[in-house]
Amino acid sequence: MDLTFKTDSGVFNYRVCAIIIHDSALLATKNKRTPYYYLPGGRVKMHETAEAAIKREIFEELGIHGKIIRPLWLNQGFFTEDVTKEKFHELCIYYLIDISETNLLSRGESFVMFEGEKRHFYEWIPLSRLKDEYIYPLFVKDQIYDLPRNFTILEEYE
Numbered sequence: 001m002d003l004t005f006k007t008d009s010g011v012f013n014y015r016v017c018a019i020i021i022h023d024s025a026l027l028a029t030k031n032k033r034t035p036y037y038y039l040p041g042g043r044v045k046m047h048e049t050a051e052a053a054i055k056r057e058i059f060e061e062l063g064i065h066g067k068i069i070r071p072l073w074l075n076q077g078f079f080t081e082d083v084t085k086e087k088f089h090e091l092c093i094y095y096l097i098d099i100s101e102t103n104l105l106s107r108g109e110s111f112v113m114f115e116g117e118k119r120h121f122y123e124w125i126p127l128s129r130l131k132d133e134y135i136y137p138l139f140v141k142d143q144i145y146d147l148p149r150n151f152t153i154l155e156e157y158e
Contacts, residue, residue, distance in 0.1 A: 006086075020104075024128070031118065034082075066104075076154065127144060
């Protein structure tokens with residue numbers, strides 16, 4: 001069971017996301033439902049650790065076994081989703097991921113992956129172009145240039 005639930009005042013979500021950087025580019029994804037980019041990852045399941053969840057999500061979405069370098073941020077996000085207009089209260093842990101021992105880079109600058117019937121469109125977005133992209137969460141556009149050495153708690157209101 002995913003740790004997400006709806007209430008009369010909005011949706012609570014507990015997620016994990018992967019920060020995957022190569023050659024000054026960030027791996028981001030989108031699907032046919034969303035006009036914006038977001039980061040690989042997904043919901044944590046009941047009785048699952050965040051570390052197990054990010055490894056599972058990376059494998060489910062990208063078919064690779066990336067290695068966790070370190071957790072970067074816990075973001076407490078408060079936002080209204082652009083497509084559904086639902087209000088969210090989201091806790092998301094962002095992990096820096098090493099893909100050096102995987103075949104991910106052989107897939108090119110952009111590629112498509114299937115997760116069951118879901119189709120994910122991936123793109124390596126140059127960090128120099130990130131500020132101009134339609135990507136969430138917004139804090140990544142600034143924080144990506146100076147990754148914290150220690151786990152950092154953030155809050156973002158969009």
